[in-house]
Amino acid sequence: MFKLLKYALYDIVKSRFALLYTLFMVLVAISIYQVSEDMSKVSLSLLNIMLMIVPLISAIFATTHFFNNLEFTELMLAQPVKRRDVFLSQILAVMFVLSLAIVIGFGVPMILWGADSSVLILLGIGIGLSVVFAGLAFLASVLTRDKAKAIGISLSFWIYFSLVYDGFVLYLIYSLADYPLEKPTLALVFLNPVDLGRIIMLMQLDISALMGYTGAFFQDFFGSAKGILLSSAVMFVWMILPVSAAMRVFKRKDF
Amino acid sequence: MISVQQIHKKFGKLEVLKDFNLEFESGKSYALMGPNGSGKTTLIKIILGMVIPNAGDILVKGNSIKGSFAYRSDIGYMPQIGRYPDNIKIGQLFSMMQDMRPDIKKYDMELASEFGLMDMLDKPMRTLSGGTRQKVSASLAFMFRPDILILDEPTAGLDPIAVEILKNKIIQEREKGRLILITSHILSELDELTNHAIYIHEGKVFFNDTTESLKDITGESKFTTAIARLMEWSLKKKQIKTELSHV
Numbered sequence: 001m002f003k004l005l006k007y008a009l010y011d012i013v014k015s016r017f018a019l020l021y022t023l024f025m026v027l028v029a030i031s032i033y034q035v036s037e038d039m040s041k042v043s044l045s046l047l048n049i050m051l052m053i054v055p056l057i058s059a060i061f062a063t064t065h066f067f068n069n070l071e072f073t074e075l076m077l078a079q080p081v082k083r084r085d086v087f088l089s090q091i092l093a094v095m096f097v098l099s100l101a102i103v104i105g106f107g108v109p110m111i112l113w114g115a116d117s118s119v120l121i122l123l124g125i126g127i128g129l130s131v132v133f134a135g136l137a138f139l140a141s142v143l144t145r146d147k148a149k150a151i152g153i154s155l156s157f158w159i160y161f162s163l164v165y166d167g168f169v170l171y172l173i174y175s176l177a178d179y180p181l182e183k184p185t186l187a188l189v190f191l192n193p194v195d196l197g198r199i200i201m202l203m204q205l206d207i208s209a210l211m212g213y214t215g216a217f218f219q220d221f222f223g224s225a226k227g228i229l230l231s232s233a234v235m236f237v238w239m240i241l242p243v244s245a246a247m248r249v250f251k252r253k254d255f
Numbered sequence: 256m257i258s259v260q261q262i263h264k265k266f267g268k269l270e271v272l273k274d275f276n277l278e279f280e281s282g283k284s285y286a287l288m289g290p291n292g293s294g295k296t297t298l299i300k301i302i303l304g305m306v307i308p309n310a311g312d313i314l315v316k317g318n319s320i321k322g323s324f325a326y327r328s329d330i331g332y333m334p335q336i337g338r339y340p341d342n343i344k345i346g347q348l349f350s351m352m353q354d355m356r357p358d359i360k361k362y363d364m365e366l367a368s369e370f371g372l373m374d375m376l377d378k379p380m381r382t383l384s385g386g387t388r389q390k391v392s393a394s395l396a397f398m399f400r401p402d403i404l405i406l407d408e409p410t411a412g413l414d415p416i417a418v419e420i421l422k423n424k425i426i427q428e429r430e431k432g433r434l435i436l437i438t439s440h441i442l443s444e445l446d447e448l449t450n451h452a453i454y455i456h457e458g459k460v461f462f463n464d465t466t467e468s469l470k471d472i473t474g475e476s477k478f479t480t481a482i483a484r485l486m487e488w489s490l491k492k493k494q495i496k497t498e499l500s501h502v
Contacts (some may be wrong), residue, residue: 003354007343014342071338077305079355080328254266254306 016221025105062137135242262311284435289455331401337392382502446478
C-alpha cells in the first residue's frame with residue numbers, strides 16, 4: 001500500500017499541475033493579504049475565493065488524473081496487489097497534492113503576515129472540500145468509460161453544490177417565509193458540503209449578527225460544542241461517502 | 256494449474272464468454288486462437304482478475320481467485336499493448352515491479368539485457384517506440400521466473416531479431432516445465448512454440464486438444480492449414496445455424 005502510494009505520489013508531483021495550482025493559491029492569498037489589514041476581512045475574502053475555486057479545481061484535476069493514470073492502474077491490477085490498495089493509492093495521492101497546495105498556498109502568507117484560529121479553520125475547510133470533490137470526481141470517473149463524460153459529471157457536481165443548490169434553498173426560504181425555518185435550513189446546510197463549509201467559517205467571524213434570527217440560531221448551534229462536533233461529523237461523512245462509493249464500484253469494474 | 260469453470264461474461268448486451276470451461280496444465284504450452292473479438296483477451300483478463308466475470312470461477316493452483324491477489328505473483332503477463340505511465344523511466348519501472356514482489360530476490364534479466372534495455376534504463380517510457388515498449392513488457396513478464404506465462408500477441412510490433420530472442424526465451428522456459436499460454440494470429444509461430452491448440456469461436460471452445468490430434472482430425476499435415484480448416488468448419492457451423500434460424 002505504501003509502496004503504491006509512493007509511486008502514485010511520485011508520478012503526480014512530477015506533473016506540472018501541482019506546482020501551478022500551489023503557485024496560484026499563493027498569489028491569491030498574497031494579493032488578498034495586501035488589500036486589507038483586518039484579519040477577519042482577509043479570511044472572509046479567502047473563504048469566498050476558496051469556496052468557488054477549490055471544489056472546481058479538485059473535481060477537474062481528480063477526473064483528468066484518473067483517466068491519465070488509467071494505464072498505471074491497469075498495470076498495477078495485473079500485479080500481486082489488492083484492488084483496494086490500487087484505488088486508495090491513486091485517490092490519496094490526489095487528495096494529498098490538493099491539500100498540500102492549499103496548506104502551502106494559504107499557509108505561507110499566513111506565516112509571513114500572521115493568522116488567527118479562523119484562518120486555521122479555513123485551511124481545514126479547504127482540505128475538507130478538496131477531499132469531498134476529489135471523491136465525487138473519482139466516483140464520476142469509475143462510473144463512466146469516457147473521460148469527457150466523467151469531466152461533465154464532475155462539473156455538474158460542482159455547479160449543483162456551488163450554484164444550483166443555493167438557488168433552491170433561497171427559493172424555499174423565500175416561498176416559505178411565514179414558517180419557522182431554522183431547523184429545516186440547518187438540515188439543508190448539512191446536505192451541501194460547500195454550504196456547510198461556508199456556515200462553519202462564517203460562524204467563526206462575528207458577522208452572523210447581520211443575518212437576522214436564523215443567523216442568531218446558527219450562531220447558537222455552531223457555536224456550541226455539540227454543534228461543532230455535529231458539523232465536523234457531517235463534513236467527515238461527506239469526505240468518506242463518495243470515496244467509499246467509488247471504491248465499491250472500482251472493485252467490480254472491468255479494465 | 257489453471258482451471259476455468261463455467262465462466263460467463265457479458266459486456267452490456269454482448270455475451271463474450273458463455274459457460275466457458277477450460278483446463279490449463281503445467282508443463283504444457285497452449286496456443287489460444289480465434290477470430291478478432293472471440294473473447295481471447297477477455298479470458299486472459301479474467302484470469303488476471305482485471306475483468307470480473309458475471310458467473311463462474313477460476314482456480315489457480317487449486318485456489319479460487321475471487322478476492323485473492325497473491326496468485327498474480329505466479330503469473331507473468333505480457334499485454335497486447337503495453338501501456339505505461341509517461342513520466343516513469345525504464346529502470347524505475349523495473350524496480351517498481353520488483354518492489355511489488357518483495358519475496359522474490361533473484362531476477363531474470365536475460366531478456367532485458369538481450370534486448371539492450373539495460374543501456375537505456377534512464378529513458379522515460381513516453382519516449383519509447385511501440386516495439387521497445389513491447390520489449391519492456393516481455394522483459395517484465397519473464398523477470399520473476401513465474402510458473403505461468405500469459406503472452407497476448409507477444410511478437411506483434413517486434414523486429415525480427417527481437418522476435419527470435421523472445422521465441423528462444425519462450426522455448427527455454429517451456430523446457431523448464433512452465434505453463435505457457437500464447438495468443439497470436441501468426442500461426443507459424445504458434446506451431447513452433449506450442450504443443451496444444453485451443454480454438455475459441457463466439458465465446459465457446461470450438462477445439463481443444465494437442466497439435467498432433469488437430470492434424471489428425473483435420474487430415475492436414477501442416478499446422479497452418481489445419482487451423483485454416485478449423486476456421487472453415489467454425490464458420491460453416493455458424494452458417495448452418497443461421498440457415499436453420501431462418502426456416
